[in-house]
Amino acid sequence: MSGIANAEVEIRDRRLKSIISFQGKASELQEYSEQLKKPDKDRCFSQCSDCAQMCAATVCYNVRGAAVVVHSPMGCFANNPQIHEQIKNSAAGRGVEAFKAQIICSNISEKETIYGGLKKLREAIETAQERFHPSAVFIQSSCAAGIVGDDIESLADEMAQELGIPIIPVFCEGFKSKIWSSGFDAAYHGLLRKVVRKPEKKQEDLVNIFNFLGSDTFTPILEKLGLRPNYLVPLADIDTIARMSEAACSTQICETLGTYVVDVLEKEYGVPKIHAPAPYGIDWTDQWYREVARVTGRSEMAEQLIHDEHERIRPELEELKKELSGKKVYIYAGDSYAHNMASLVTDLGMEICGITTLHHDMRTDGKDVKNSTLNEMIRVAGDVENFTVCNKQPYEVIKLIRRTSPDFMIVRHMNMTILGGKLGIPCLLEGEINISAGYDGLLLMGRRIRDLLKAKGILSTLKEYNTFPYTDWWMEQEEEYI
């Protein structure tokens, strides 16, 4: 769909038929996806999830020079200084200047839920202008603002006129979508509508990389083809974002993150997207290199490069495989990112004893379902017997982990590793995910897992001292969720 003119992008629940529960084999989920058959059975017991606003934050909190007004009560905002540290660390990793996040909260109280919150929102935008002199202002909506019905769009247009900078509404109200990744789309949609311009010129060597905060992994990766990464959106400034339409092509570190934005860029501005899974693991990196080379007219360079790179990493990879081969891993991460991880660990010779993805997009924007990252994963890693989809739900995952008894886990989010920890199982927290990309990312992953396995000691103490809050009744039930 090309609904860029609409204030809001359709949520993934409808646009991509995304789901949050499934149990079976990976291949069965692929079949369900191809036939658009919903395996979803609603839970009557669920544990707290995440929301779209949190995902939107990963896009708009880190734009250089921009400000964010979180139009919500304090709970959706309550922040801490880690936000500045994250930017600082990532900036250091990329060799660019650090800056401070510029975020404020309108602090909606009871009065605004009765009389509307636009007055306070205006005041917050004016405060942001006064304190930060930003190059743009994002407005993050919230459940309270959304239900009350504040006309954020009109106020944004009005104030953009007044202040002469883009004011970007992001409709990421938590209750609207069961799929928190809808928040990525909401933030990108705001940027696509209010900031991104038609290209004045093309930059033939520039590759859009949609990513999170993270280090500069893609310069060495793309240099080999004579290309440069255009890291989007975190750490980029508004002008760089406005000119993302000038790039030669677009790609992403995870399809779950970039599906919407790369598709719109292709359809609206003719920026081709890379029809290959993200460069995680050898086969996927090969495919990715070939496709990037083809789209940028460098095909003749690709095969030699791939050959040389395979040779370069072979000795260390062999060493790592000797140590890690046969180790059992459980992957517990966001949809496509879990597939990325499966691709990686397969190259390290490890056995995937189970995968839980936090949701599943049955469709990818503008792409044949046959080429889904799930299907690509099955192709490189083989079918996965224990494949589940659930939005965190430790009461469910604890059973899956106990049944499959992995040596370690790969986990993408904070506050999810603790489940493995309490079971005495080391978890690799994939917080910074750029570093796992490319051939070197594979080696690094191997080294990190080697170190991770040393955590067994302290975690076995944790396991010994811990008590889980689940009833015997529940732990004895056959079914994984209710």
Place this chain on the structure above:
Amino acid sequence: MGRIVQEAKYTCALGAQQTVLGIERAVPVIHAGPGCSARQFAYMGPGSGYQGEGYTGGGQIPCTNSSQNEVVFGGEKKLGQLIDATLQVMDADLYVVLAGCTAGIVGDDVKQTAKNHAAEGKPVIGVDTAGFRGNNYVGHELVIEALINQYVGDREPEVRKGLVNVFSVIPYQNPRWRGDLHEIKRLLTGLGLEVNVLFGYESGGVSEWQDIPNAELNIVLSPWVGLAAAKLCEKKYKTPYIHEPVLPIGLKATGAFLRRVAAALRMDETAVEGFIAQEEARYKKYFVSLGDLFSDFASYLPYDAYIISDAEYGVGAADFLMKELGMNVVTFYEFDEPDASAKQLVEQALSAAGEGLAQTLVVEGDNALIRADIAEKIAERKNKSLILGSSWDKELAEQTNSILVYYGIPITDQVVLSKTYIGYAGALTLIEDIYTGLFRKGMITNTTHGEDDAI
């Protein structure tokens, strides 16, 4: 209340989920949108000295993850299903349903729904803690009130002599709450009392709550938080209360506090004085043992203090810094945003604690504005300063060459377990942390000089 905030020192009323988690084997059941609970945990768990999820917190918290359907058609049915399932899945002694913004605006009756789904031996209560109703101090008060009304309920008290309830610190929001409650319990037990501290590892969990009506006396240990609970108990159970607005820190305040408690209970003076004398003797020896440092480096010590704190901890700190460490409290920034009557209580408490202290009070919920104000004042006064602050203030301390002690939330670069800054034991730890700050930039010797004139 509800002013624009850049650097948060508190969260919304739903933050009271952490109050529930402060009671052993109690589980919050959240009726709100899908991200609300995780946000509260991130701010008050890892953001408050790396306090983890513990037994039932963090990602384990049951939640309706309310979506469009519940907003359009109401969410009571879904909540009812969740409660039923929670009673089966989660092994706990008490279940507290907390409504967030979605349920609050739609108007779901969580109290009634909770009541309808309670089962034998499985108490369930419901509280509307929608985020827009106020901050987590308000949320904490709402939960305490609901616990007394709905869980403890109407009861004929069987008063036990020497039993007291203490309404004091807010779990998790105050990063040292566990250690603080330990010290409070230790002190009052030392007097010979039986103590319900209601939260933390040394409380008996729900049994202490059930025991509330039987107390001989309630102690409110805070300028305003907990006062409503004591008044409610007075009405319901005829329990008298004493209001102790100064959280006791150090020898002078702690002794005075213990004597007032003893007096209110007409306790035997000899025993009380015996305990106090023993504690004081030990305390004084420690204090004197640092006398060499105070004396040697008298011209390097901080004498200006800036306190960034909620009312409870701030009043206690102001009292201690002034009376025992001889500091001049320049400004006490109170961030918990009390309403007008609560603010009056804080002012009264400060006035009673020391002359001029009430004039140092500034109510401000945005740490960004607080930081800017401190920077300005230090530049003007040019004195070596102590900042009782948080991880927000690291850069400020660096730039002004001040001693920073992490006093409140957020704390993201220090691990806090059983630490306390209150009572006798806590004050000694606070002294350690303040004066260790002298050496932040390296050793000070008899040949060190001039460095601080650069402020």
